Amino acid sequence: MTYGSLTRRASGQLLRAVVTCCALTTGMNGAAEAKAPATPAETRAELLKKLSPAEIMQVGDEAARAGDYERAITVYNQAIEAAPSADLWFRVAWIYARLGKKQIAADAYVMTLQYDPKHARAHEELGLLYLENKNREKAAQHLRLAVEADSGLWRSHNVLGVLADTSGDSGAALAHYQAALAINPESAQVLNNLGYSHYLAGNLDQAEQSYQQALVLEPGNRAARVNMGLLHARRGDYPRAVEVMGAAMDKAKTHNDIGYVALQNGDMEVAERLFREAIRLSPSYYETAHQNLARVIRAQADEARAVAAR
Numbered sequence: 001m002t003y004g005s006l007t008r009r010a011s012g013q014l015l016r017a018v019v020t021c022c023a024l025t026t027g028m029n030g031a032a033e034a035k036a037p038a039t040p041a042e043t044r045a046e047l048l049k050k051l052s053p054a055e056i057m058q059v060g061d062e063a064a065r066a067g068d069y070e071r072a073i074t075v076y077n078q079a080i081e082a083a084p085s086a087d088l089w090f091r092v093a094w095i096y097a098r099l100g101k102k103q104i105a106a107d108a109y110v111m112t113l114q115y116d117p118k119h120a121r122a123h124e125e126l127g128l129l130y131l132e133n134k135n136r137e138k139a140a141q142h143l144r145l146a147v148e149a150d151s152g153l154w155r156s157h158n159v160l161g162v163l164a165d166t167s168g169d170s171g172a173a174l175a176h177y178q179a180a181l182a183i184n185p186e187s188a189q190v191l192n193n194l195g196y197s198h199y200l201a202g203n204l205d206q207a208e209q210s211y212q213q214a215l216v217l218e219p220g221n222r223a224a225r226v227n228m229g230l231l232h233a234r235r236g237d238y239p240r241a242v243e244v245m246g247a248a249m250d251k252a253k254t255h256n257d258i259g260y261v262a263l264q265n266g267d268m269e270v271a272e273r274l275f276r277e278a279i280r281l282s283p284s285y286y287e288t289a290h291q292n293l294a295r296v297i298r299a300q301a302d303e304a305r306a307v308a309a310r
Helices: 008-026 040-048 053-065 069-082 086-098 102-115 120-132 136-149 154-166 170-183 188-200 204-217 222-234 238-246 251-265 268-281 287-308
Strands: none
Touching (some): 053 069, 069 086, 086 102, 086 120, 102 120, 136 154, 154 170, 154 188, 170 188, 188 204, 188 222, 222 251, 238 251, 238 268, 251 268, 251 287, 268 287
């Protein structure tokens, strides 16, 4: 998926596409006879022509709040034809994103930025769409522009923190998570991400504190429970790790993942036992556990040869 810049001519093309899409969705028939009695929709359209663009946008907002997205799109399109603006294009984009029409939504967000290059929410939403499409570079670019335009966007800070962590920049990650929590201190999602950032940096006590805070806010938060299990495994408390993780995910995967941590810890016998249990529990051939078990057996054989050569 490519979300490129749009010219004013392309704006008209996109608007026609949006109108066509809406017409197909609502079942409009362009071949209706001219002499047929006016439908309620046609009557409403005539009434809208008597309103100002701001009043038309208000009508669209009311339809959107009521969940009548098709009517909202139709009304917003009429307002755009009268007086296009960044706010109108953003509304169109937001609705199409909620309807699952991601490409139309992305193009409409781009149009929003044509009219207002510093529209923070448009940068945020477009950045999140790029992230869904696994374009991390473009995602980061738009999310950075979003927080530059509005530092109060906690979702942008949170995702920028994740992107920084995966790039190995723990300092930037922590700064973004702290900014996100300053805005939304009761987000279990941000607290879990902050905990994982501490985990990656080896700060296990701080990681545990963040996971605990996340679980106080959302006791059923699966990600925080899984990460807490990994933390117990990192500390070598494998039974506790299996108990915590096993309550949140598949038992076979639990044993495999904890076995991998044991392998990293150098606890080869524990790792072997966990991988064998993962294979036993799996209802089908568990290729990953078999591969990990093979790694343990090779490592044990290498260690045995090294001892024999001394």
